[in-house]
Amino acid sequence: MKVFLQGNEACVQGALKAGCQFYAGYPITPSSEIMEKMVRVLPEHQGVFVQMEDEIGSIAAMIGAVWAGAKAMTATSGPGLALMLENIGYAIMTETPCVIVDVQRAGPSTGQATKPASGDVMTARWGAPGDYESIALSPWSVQEMYEFTIRAFNLAETYRMPVFLLADEAVAHLKEKVGLKKNINIVQRAKKSEQPPFGETAGNLPTSMPAFGQGRKISVTGSTHDEWGYRRTQVPAAHEKLVNRFCNKIRKNVEQIVEWETYEDQDAEILIVAYGFTARSALAAVRLARAKGEKVGLLRLKTLWPFPEKVFSGIGPKVKKIVVPEMNQGQIVLEVSRFYRGSVIYYNKTNGQVITPQEILDCIM
Amino acid sequence: MNNNLNKYIRPEVFPTPFCRGCGHGILMGSILRAIDELKLDIDQMVFVSGIGCAAWIPSPHFAADTLHTTHGRPVAFATGIKLFNPKLKVVVISGDGDLSAIGGNHLIHAARRNIDLTVICANNNIYGMTGGQMAPTTPTGARVSTAPDGSTEPAFDLCKLVWGAGSESDSYIARTTVFHARELIKYIKKALTHQGFSFLEAVSPCFTQFGRRNQAETPARMILDLKKMSVRAKKADELFKFKEKRKILIGEFK
Numbered sequence: 001m002k003v004f005l006q007g008n009e010a011c012v013q014g015a016l017k018a019g020c021q022f023y024a025g026y027p028i029t030p031s032s033e034i035m036e037k038m039v040r041v042l043p044e045h046q047g048v049f050v051q052m053e054d055e056i057g058s059i060a061a062m063i064g065a066v067w068a069g070a071k072a073m074t075a076t077s078g079p080g081l082a083l084m085l086e087n088i089g090y091a092i093m094t095e096t097p098c099v100i101v102d103v104q105r106a107g108p109s110t111g112q113a114t115k116p117a118s119g120d121v122m123t124a125r126w127g128a129p130g131d132y133e134s135i136a137l138s139p140w141s142v143q144e145m146y147e148f149t150i151r152a153f154n155l156a157e158t159y160r161m162p163v164f165l166l167a168d169e170a171v172a173h174l175k176e177k178v179g180l181k182k183n184i185n186i187v188q189r190a191k192k193s194e195q196p197p198f199g200e201t202a203g204n205l206p207t208s209m210p211a212f213g214q215g216r217k218i219s220v221t222g223s224t225h226d227e228w229g230y231r232r233t234q235v236p237a238a239h240e241k242l243v244n245r246f247c248n249k250i251r252k253n254v255e256q257i258v259e260w261e262t263y264e265d266q267d268a269e270i271l272i273v274a275y276g277f278t279a280r281s282a283l284a285a286v287r288l289a290r291a292k293g294e295k296v297g298l299l300r301l302k303t304l305w306p307f308p309e310k311v312f313s314g315i316g317p318k319v320k321k322i323v324v325p326e327m328n329q330g331q332i333v334l335e336v337s338r339f340y341r342g343s344v345i346y347y348n349k350t351n352g353q354v355i356t357p358q359e360i361l362d363c364i365m
Numbered sequence: 366m367n368n369n370l371n372k373y374i375r376p377e378v379f380p381t382p383f384c385r386g387c388g389h390g391i392l393m394g395s396i397l398r399a400i401d402e403l404k405l406d407i408d409q410m411v412f413v414s415g416i417g418c419a420a421w422i423p424s425p426h427f428a429a430d431t432l433h434t435t436h437g438r439p440v441a442f443a444t445g446i447k448l449f450n451p452k453l454k455v456v457v458i459s460g461d462g463d464l465s466a467i468g469g470n471h472l473i474h475a476a477r478r479n480i481d482l483t484v485i486c487a488n489n490n491i492y493g494m495t496g497g498q499m500a501p502t503t504p505t506g507a508r509v510s511t512a513p514d515g516s517t518e519p520a521f522d523l524c525k526l527v528w529g530a531g532s533e534s535d536s537y538i539a540r541t542t543v544f545h546a547r548e549l550i551k552y553i554k555k556a557l558t559h560q561g562f563s564f565l566e567a568v569s570p571c572f573t574q575f576g577r578r579n580q581a582e583t584p585a586r587m588i589l590d591l592k593k594m595s596v597r598a599k600k601a602d603e604l605f606k607f608k609e610k611r612k613i614l615i616g617e618f619k
Contacts, residue, residue, distance in 0.1 A: 022449050048448045053474040057441035060434065060471075064413070064445025067432060068453065072445075090435050212430040212446065213453050215408040217375075219425050221433035230377070230425055231433075 001180045007145040007172040008033035008075075011101055011165065012041060014149030015073050018186055020099075021047040022072035024061035026054055026080060029113040030169040031103040034075040055080035059087040063096050067220060069211035071153060071189070075101035078120055079110060081127070088162055089128035090222045092246060095198060095206050097156035097189075099149065101165040103172040106327075106352040115352025116169035118276055121331040124164045125305050131243045133250035135257060136164035136305040138275040142176035148302070150184060155257065157187040159249050160206040166304060168327065170277035170354050196227035200245055204252040250306050259302040260311060264290060268297025269320045270364050273336055275301040277354055278325050284357035289364060296364060304332060312339035321345055323363050325355050370397045373407060375428045382421055384493075386576070386584020388543035388569030392487055393422045395546055395567075396458070399553035410454045413443040415468060418494050418571075419460035419487035437468030440475045443482050451481070454557065461488040461502040465521050469501075476531035476562050483556045483563045486523060489571035497574030504611065508578040524604060524618050527564040537563035538619040543570070544591035545615065552617070568613055 005013065011034055015023075023042055025035040039049045048065070052058040055076055062072045076084060081102050091098055104120050106112035120127075124136040135155050137148040148165055156163040190208035197218050199207040207227075210218055219229035224239045232238035250257065264286050265271060274282035279300045289296035301308065312335075315322075321343040324333040333346040347363045349355050374397070383389050400407060408430075412423035416436035424433035434442045439457045447455045457464075464472050464486050475482060491509055492498040498511040502523065506515045524540050531538075537559040539552045549567060556563035570576065570587035581587045596609065598616030607614045 022445070024445060050444065050448055052441065052444070053470050056438060057444070057471055057474070060438045060441035061445030061448070064432065064442035065449035066445075067430075068411075068446040068450040070449045072449075086435050087438065212411045212432075213409060213450055216430070217408070217428050218430050219375075219433075220431065221424060222435055223433065 002177050003180060004175060005142055005178045006033060006175050007139075007142045007167065008103070009037055010142045010146040010178050011075070011149045011167070011172075012037040013178070013180060014146040015099070015153070016041060016045055017181070017184065018150045018153035019071045019188075020073050020153065021045065022062065022065035022070035023047070023074065024050045024052050024058040024065070024072070025074050026052055026058050026076070028077045028080045030105055030172055031075040031077050031101060034101060055083035056087065059084045059091070059100070062098055063087060063091055063094070066096050066098050067212050069213070071097070071157070073099040073101065075103065077103050077105045077113075078107040081120060081123060085127045089130055091162040092128060092132045093222045094220050095160040096162070097160050097209055098162050099152045099156055099165060100162050101149070101167060104166065104168040106350065112352040114169065116277060116327060116354055117350065117352065118168055118278065118327040118331065119350070120166065121304055121328065124166055132246045134164065134305040135159065135161065135250065136166045136303065138166050138301060138304050139171055140276055140279045140300065141171065142174055143178050144302075145171060146178050146180065150186070154185065154187040157189060157209070158205065159253070160209055164305075166276070168276050197229055198225060199227040204248045206249060254306050257303060257306055258308040260308055261300050261302065263298040263300070265297035265299065267295050267318070269295040269318065271297050271299055271315070271319050271322045272360060273299045273301065273322055273324045273332070275304060275332065276327075278327055281355050281357045282325060282360055285360035285364070288357055288361055294364065301332070307335045309339045312336055315340055315342070323347065323360065325349070325360050325363070327355060370394065370401060373397045373400065373428055374426055378425050381426070383418065384573040386570065386572035386587065387418070388489065388571075388588065389419055389422055389487055391543040391546055392485070392549070392567045392569055393426060395543075395549045396422070396485065396553055398550050399557060402550070403554055403557060405454065405557065409452065410456060411443075411446055413439040413446065413455060413457045415439040415459040415463035416494075417460040417463045417492070418489070419458060420463065422458050422487065437463050437466070438471060440464070440468060440471040440482070440484060444475060444480055447480060447482055455482050456557070457482060457484040459486065460493070461486055461490065461523065462492045462500040465523055465526065466501045472527065473530035476527045476536060476564065479531055479534035479536055479562045481561055483559070484565070485553065485556070486564070486566045487569045488523065488566050489569050489575060491571055491575045493571045493574045497578060507575070509575070523566050524564070528604065528619060531562055534561060536561050536619055537617075539617040540566040540568070540613070541615045542568040542591040542595055542613060544588050545595070555617075
């Protein structure tokens with residue numbers, strides 16, 4: 001079924017499709033349409049909506065609801081994400097599946113509340129103190145606001161961790177035709193399990209997510225714990241095992257998580273690497289360059305974290321240089337440079353305006 | 366300890382982490398006695414705590430679902446649990462620093478919403494676990510590690526704070542001390558069975574951090590002093606008339 005939706009509305013549709021039953025949030029531009037839509041539609045889906053006193057409370061209530069058995073989500077923007085970081089760490093430590101939508105706006109701080117940016121890429125990777133791996137998806141269209149929200153829920157359930165939908169204001173407020181899907185795989189939580197709540201199963205995956213109220217007497221803590229949830233803060237091996245597990249469940253499954261696509265890359269001598277709304281301008285720049293006979297291609301990142309290292313270390317000598325346009329002062333370009341040893345040019349724009357095809361073209365020519 | 370209560374405690378958690386003379390053991394026993402006397406199904410209860418000594422009362426002691434959260438946030442976590450599964454009886458047990466300093470915002474908004482949670486605040490007037498720093502509940506003049514010559518700040522009256530935040534609702538608000546153990550059990554039972562928000566402040570001495578800096582002779586004497594310092598409220602509205610320094614007004618205020 002095709003419908004005409006705004007990016008934020010499509011995100012809500014995706015969440016419902018994925019089985020979201022709980023939303024806690026705090027108003028913040030440019031994400032507020034998500035909560036305003038959620039408050040209307042969640043009750044029709046036997047879900048619960050609450051507007052909390054701040055973003056700290058929002059993510060805390062969301063995590064609480066997940067332990068009570070819900071699939072849950074919250075949405076925010078940079079200043080709210082800053083407040084959520086302590087409990088993002090808690091969700092990582094307690095292996096709580098949940099989805100955090102960050103509709104990025106120009107920062108730091110209050111910045112430009114209504115203008116797009118990609119400034120939170122590294123915050124999504126490193127924002128919470130401590131050691132862990134992160135998952136962040138980067139939609140470039142309203143269709144992907146829908147599809148990636150569903151995927152974010154599925155990844156959250158599979159790896160039992162918070163997953164970021166790292167949108168930007170331009171995609172979130174864009175209106176486009178969206179194909180809502182009937183048959184789409186939804187990862188369901190095990191009804192009941194006797195596995196230890198914080199253990200490991202085959203494929204470096206975590207044991208199934210339990211719920212309160214089933215008589216399992218679950219001990220959940222943000223402190224270092226063993227597989228049964230008991231505090232083991234004085235045991236070096238316990239902490240090492242825990243942190244290694246948080247990292248390995250992603251590192252050993254990178255191939256299942258990372259997604260990207262290419263355009264006109266077969267004979268490309270110049271490769272543009274882009275993500276989010278910027279990738280739309282990058283694709284337009286590729287078309288303009290090809291019209292002039294230039295061998296330019298696009299590599300579009302659908303997932304930012306984990307970073308697709310192998311893609312970049314495997315780029316052949318045909319490519320003479322990589323161009324990375326970003327709506328920040330250079331974040332993903334740092335990762336590109338880490339794994340691609342050739343020439344990397346970056347183009348950064350941080351004035352709250354989207355990057356135009358002509359600007360990218362000017363970098364190439 | 367009453368052997369009948371052992372079933373509520375995880376056998377592997379002993380010895381208890383609490384210091385000698387800490388009042389939290391009395392509070393913990395009182396909570397379990399209240400649950401036992403009310404014949405509540407502990408498998409349909411969730412105990413949520415923050416960070417600090419009091420947070421260790423339920424986690425990991427209680428053989429139940431326990432959520433040991435980040436500092437100051439237990440009330441917000443509990444809100445999410447209760448909203449999604451209202452059948453669960455959700456109880457927050459945490460300290461004065463956790464609930465009224467870093468977590469003050471969540472506490473007042475839960476009171477305002479009159480959400481059906483029970484919040485039990487173990488008030489020892491100090492940050493115990495981190496080494497005896499000043500709390501919003503530290504009495505003016507009391508010596509703490511971050512006010513070695515005595516606190517110059519006024520202290521929160523937590524019951525007044527919660528009363529003010531939820532003044533439009535019929536929440537339950539009470540305060541007593543661990544010296545008054547029978548009354549403590551009675552108040553906990555009332556809080557647990559109250560429909561809507563309930564807040565119980567349990568004054569509990571910290572000899573290790575507070576007592577030794579403030580001329581307390583022994584842990585036992587600190588507990589006996591609670592009796593001397595306590596003034597019983599005959600009417601609920603005495604909460605707003607009470608002006609005596611260094612005294613604790615105990616009773617039910619709402």
